[in-house]
Amino acid sequence: MASSPSSLTRRAGSEGNVKVEDNIELTRTDMTKLEVDAIVNAANASLLGGGGVDGAIHRAAGPELLAECRMLQGCPTVQGKVTQGFRLPAKFVIHAVGPLWRGGRDGEPELLASCYRVCFSLAVANGVKTIAFPAISCGVYGYPILDASRIAVREARAALKTLHEVERVVFACFTEEVFQAYSRTLEL
Ligand code: AR6
Secondary structure, X not given: OOOOOOOEEEEEXXXXXXXXXXXXXEEEOOHHHOOOOEEXXXXXXXXXXXXXXXXXXXXXXXXXXXXXXXXXXXXOOOOEEEEEOOOOOOOEEEEEOOOOOOOOOOXXXXXXXXXXXXXXXXXXXXXXXXXXXXXXXXXXXXXXXXXXXXXXXXXXXXXXXXXXXXXXXXXXXXXXXXXXXXXXXXXX
16 A cells, blocks of 8 residues: 655665655764765864764864864854865865853853854855754753754754755764654654
8 A cells, every 4th residue: 555645754774764854864873974065063162173073073084174174263152164074975064163051041042043054054155955964062062952953953944945055954863862852853
């Protein structure tokens, strides 16, 4: 029997589950392996590397990435800067600095939303059609994952609606907890 039409589909990906809502994909993966035009790095203001996804991206991209980052002279919170991807499958890395979670009364939701918007503007400025995000601020910076996933999905939907250059947004979930939070937000 044919399945009923739905905007949501499910399929198994080589790296784990992938769920799709129109142009949004959710996958459990290490984002340094993704073949997209740009991956977003959850960086810090120095842009000189760190732990978490930042460390993974620098390891996978190779020392040329750090050399290019050194020339950028840092990046204020909620702004972003673009580098080449070097040894990554992705052509570009968009380095974004998310807000540190301070309990939610310090404007963190708006700061996080701005961070996603900055990434999408930089994507458009660089001809990026496919972009992958980690859960910005949800590791070392302590942002509650479910709240953050709601902001990320809202901003992705808005960008896909208004910025026609962007064709596909991937949320790369490194842990099951992150994957479950995004699944809940996307009502999968
Ligand atoms: N692929 C996808 N997601 C990943 C990967 C990976 N390879 N590795 C970790 N994550 P975090 P933040 C997820 O701490 O909270 C750094 O030291 C991780 O599970 O990387 O924005 C920077 O230099 C979590 O869900 O970034 C800054 O100092 C998400 O990425 C600071 O951490 C974000 O966790 C930024 O903290």
